[in-house]
Amino acid sequence: FDDEINIYIASCKRELLQGGMNEDKIDETDESIVNCVQAYCKYMLNFQGEGEKWEKIYKSLKTSLCLDSNYK
Numbered sequence: 622f623d624d625e626i627n628i629y630i631a632s633c634k635r636e637l638l639q640g641g642m643n644e645d646k647i648d649e650t651d652e653s654i655v656n657c658v659q660a661y662c663k664y665m666l667n668f669q670g671e672g673e674k675w676e677k678i679y680k681s682l683k684t685s686l687c688l689d690s691n692y693k
Contacts, residue, residue, distance in 0.1 A: 633679075637657070657682040
């Protein structure tokens with residue numbers, strides 16, 4: 622699954638950039654970014670059959686990050 626997960630991580634980062642985040646702020650040690658990426662991966666993988674739940678969580682986290690001035 623490593624290749625597939627790496628593709629999802631890159632895709633999530635791309636979506637954050639498209640949402641208005643500054644590329645320099647997408648730090649893989651930032652807990653908020655990590656949580657968002659994890660939720661995205663779980664959404665895409667339909668983790669434990671709960672993909673819809675993870676999609677909602679991901680979209681909420683993405684919106685919060687993209688609107689936060691600390692990430693612009």
